[in-house]
Amino acid sequence: MHGQPGAGNLRERDRTLPGDPGVFFFITADMAMFAVFFLLFMVGQFQDPEGYRASRAALDPVLGLTNTLILVFSGWWMVRAVEAGREGDWRHARTRVLAAMLFGSAFALTKGYEYYAKVSAGVTLTSSEFFGYYFAFTGIHFLHFVLGIGVLAVTVGKLAKPEGAKTLVWLESAAAYWHMVDLLWMVLFPMLYLAGGTA
Amino acid sequence: MSGRFGSTATLLALAALSVGSFLLVETEAASLVVGLAAVAIALVKASLILNRFMHLEWRHRPFAPLLLAWLGIVGVILGGGLCALPWKAPTHIPVAVNDRTLPFEIIK
Amino acid sequence: MENPYKYVRICAWGGPILLIVTIIFWGILGRNIPPYSAGLSAAEFKAQFAPVADQIRVGMTVTIACSVLYFVWGLAITKVMEKVERHNNVLSTLQLWGAGFTTLIFVIPCGIWLTATFRADTLEPGTLQILFDLGWMIFDLAYSLTTLQMVALGVCFLSDRRQVPLFPAWVSWFSIWVGVMFVIEALNPFFKTGPFSRSGTVNYWLEFSIFFLFMAIISVYLFKAIDRLVREEAP
Numbered sequence: 001m002h003g004q005p006g007a008g009n010l011r012e013r014d015r016t017l018p019g020d021p022g023v024f025f026f027i028t029a030d031m032a033m034f035a036v037f038f039l040l041f042m043v044g045q046f047q048d049p050e051g052y053r054a055s056r057a058a059l060d061p062v063l064g065l066t067n068t069l070i071l072v073f074s075g076w077w078m079v080r081a082v083e084a085g086r087e088g089d090w091r092h093a094r095t096r097v098l099a100a101m102l103f104g105s106a107f108a109l110t111k112g113y114e115y116y117a118k119v120s121a122g123v124t125l126t127s128s129e130f131f132g133y134y135f136a137f138t139g140i141h142f143l144h145f146v147l148g149i150g151v152l153a154v155t156v157g158k159l160a161k162p163e164g165a166k167t168l169v170w171l172e173s174a175a176a177y178w179h180m181v182d183l184l185w186m187v188l189f190p191m192l193y194l195a196g197g198t199a
Numbered sequence: 200m201s202g203r204f205g206s207t208a209t210l211l212a213l214a215a216l217s218v219g220s221f222l223l224v225e226t227e228a229a230s231l232v233v234g235l236a237a238v239a240i241a242l243v244k245a246s247l248i249l250n251r252f253m254h255l256e257w258r259h260r261p262f263a264p265l266l267l268a269w270l271g272i273v274g275v276i277l278g279g280g281l282c283a284l285p286w287k288a289p290t291h292i293p294v295a296v297n298d299r300t301l302p303f304e305i306i307k
Numbered sequence: 308m309e310n311p312y313k314y315v316r317i318c319a320w321g322g323p324i325l326l327i328v329t330i331i332f333w334g335i336l337g338r339n340i341p342p343y344s345a346g347l348s349a350a351e352f353k354a355q356f357a358p359v360a361d362q363i364r365v366g367m368t369v370t371i372a373c374s375v376l377y378f379v380w381g382l383a384i385t386k387v388m389e390k391v392e393r394h395n396n397v398l399s400t401l402q403l404w405g406a407g408f409t410t411l412i413f414v415i416p417c418g419i420w421l422t423a424t425f426r427a428d429t430l431e432p433g434t435l436q437i438l439f440d441l442g443w444m445i446f447d448l449a450y451s452l453t454t455l456q457m458v459a460l461g462v463c464f465l466s467d468r469r470q471v472p473l474f475p476a477w478v479s480w481f482s483i484w485v486g487v488m489f490v491i492e493a494l495n496p497f498f499k500t501g502p503f504s505r506s507g508t509v510n511y512w513l514e515f516s517i518f519f520l521f522m523a524i525i526s527v528y529l530f531k532a533i534d535r536l537v538r539e540e541a542p
Contacts (some may be wrong), residue, residue: 017262018254024262024475030486031269036513038273039313040502042280049284053229061221068217076210079252081204082489125497136494143490179252186244187273190220190237195281197229 018082019173027180030144034184038141038191041133045196048129053199055130056192058123063114064193067107068185074104075182078152078175085159085171093171094159100178101152104145107176111142133194141184209251216240234281240276312537322380322526328373329413336366337420341511342443342478346500349432356435360427369423374413381406384460384525387532391467397523398463412449416442419439443505444496448491457486457521473532478524485521489514490531 017024045052081096118124120129125135155174158167220240227233249255249270255263334340338359343352356363381403388399419442430438459516461483464474494503495510502508 017259021262022480026480026484028265028269029481031266033488033513035269035273035276036509038276040508042276042283046283047282052253058263061224065217065221068216070212072210072217075252076206079206079209082254125494129501132498132501132503136491139494140491143487171332176253177307179248180254183245183248184379186248187241187277189217191277194220194224194237195234195277196236196284197286198414 020169021175023173023176025067027176030180034137034187037133039139039185041137041191044129044133050199051128051197052130052198055128055134056196057198058118058121059134059193060114060117061193063110064189067110068189070103070106070110071182071185074100074107075179077103078178082175083171085168090162090167094156097152097155097159097171097174101149101156104149104152104178107145108142108149111138111145115150137188137192140180141188144181144184148178151177205251209247213244213247218272229286231281231284231286235278236276238274238281241277242270245270245273308433311540312386312533313364315383316530317534318379318386319526319529320380320384321378321383322522325373325376325380326399326522326526328376330519332366332369332373332456337363337370339365339504343439344500344506345440345443345498345504347436349436352436352439353427353430353432355400356423356439357427360424364421364424366423367417371414371421374410374417377402377413378407378410379523380526381409381456383533384529387473387529388460388463390536391463391473393466393498398459401457401459402463405452405454405459406430408449408452409456412446414450416446419445446497447492447505452493453518454486457482457489460525461486473535474528478528480522481524482521485517489518507528536538 001191077096077100081093081100082098084092101104115135125132155171158170166174215239220237224233224237246267249263249266255266257263344356347355384406385399385403389396390400392399419438423430423438423442427435460480461481464472464479464482465476467473491503492510492514495505498504498507498510500507503510505511
């Protein structure tokens with residue numbers, strides 16, 4: 001099934017990209033937005049290093065690390081789902097996307113617990129500039145995560161009735177989006193939790 | 200392209216790098232070097248995800264060059280932002296020479 | 308001779324015209340580039356707002372009258388979307404309603420800001436400020452009505468089965484992306500200063516830039532699509 005250029009309504013020149021070019025456009029635009037967020041944070045940190053360090057000390061990097069490992073592990077299931085899809089092995093592709101969803105969902109638990117712990121300790125997005133950014137950035141990232149879980153759920157549905165190259169492009173695109181959620185966290189984690197020091 | 204071992208090796212590398220940067224920050228006193236190391240590790244992880252997980256290669260224009268540029272820009276933003284911060288001198292560096300206290304900011 | 312696109316092109320002009328009106332009358336005359344910061348005290352706000360109230364009144368009076376053009380523009384988009392839809396007209400209908408509701412998101416806040424200018428010299432500073440805040444809360448926080456339009460539009464044109472789709476895929480994805488990005492406006496009520504406040508880098512400069520860019524880009528491809536449909540369906 002795989003590697004058939006021009007199958008269905010696919011445009012041939014796009015086949016080399018691992019996914020739909022429109023999805024990659026979306027990913028690029030989204031990542032550009034996050035680059036602006038990183039800049040805002042670093043400028044704020046430059047203006048008030050001690051304030052940021054004091055706030056950072058209240059974060060639990062173990063939770064941040066846990067979420068990093070969860071997303072990486074979930075992303076790996078997605079890679080293996082794409083590998084199966086490229087072989088035309090839709091059954092394995094489907095179970096692996098399900099695994100990616102299942103393990104990825106743990107991110108929501110950890111993040112939910114982290115938000116709960118912060119809010120019940122009286123730390124909210126108006127507590128300090130640092131926490132304003134922390135809640136805003138991780139919140140927007142979480143929204144991307146929730147959208148991603150939705151996309152994976154649709155992907156599971158599509159893999160139950162595969163339509164060849166069309167389904168492969170969908171699978172690859174969903175995977176690319178899911179990896180972006182992963183990738184953005186790879187930068188958010190050190191920026192918020194690790195680098196810059198604590199006080 | 201990367202087979203099953205390729206993606207599994209990538210997973211292990213990503214996990215090891217994540218734990219590594221966490222341990223580095225937890226065990227070392229906060230310093231610019233540690234901060235920059237954490238950022239560098241993050242960029243390596245991000246490029247592994249782009250190349251080994253998303254299977255993006257240079258020939259995938261314009262997205263591969265754009266996302267590579269994104270990595271560079273983010274590296275400059277985070278690295279530059281950390282360099283601009285005031286850092287306390289690590290304890291093993293002499294803090295006073297000839298009774299004059301050195302300005303910690305320039306030690307980095 | 309029958310012309311199925313009679314009036315459609317005229318309707319499509321509603322978008323570009325409203326965009327220009329918004330920049331001049333809402334933005335420049337209405338003193339909304341950028342808006343007064345939510346971080347100002349009531350007294351500071353009144354001291355800045357009251358002396359230019361007449362100018363803002365003119366700006367809002369024109370903007371409120373032209374707001375309907377957003378709905379008119381939305382109808383032109385829907386007419387093109389109907390040519391792509393295969394199963395039913397759900398997406399084009401959602402897009403039209405989204406555009407129609409977005410019209411109200413111009414009308415209602417502009418009416419509230421207009422009210423603030425009406426007795427700006429005699430109103431208490433706190434009252435004046437709360438009217439201004441109220442306008443902005445509705446203007447920014449009702450983003451989901453516009454997100455509805457943007458996502459429906461994007462999803463519809465992505466399902467176009469033509470060899471060369473009426474709207475390029477990146478335009479559809481851009482539309483969806485702007486719609487998703489609008490969710491950041493939800494942070495508005497939590498910040499009086501900083502990038503996520505109503506006059507901040509992200510929630511004002513970035514969000515309004517991509518919204519205006521959305522109107523401009525969609526308008527350009529809307530005209531192209533109408534031209535193409537007219538050519539294709541010519542007898």
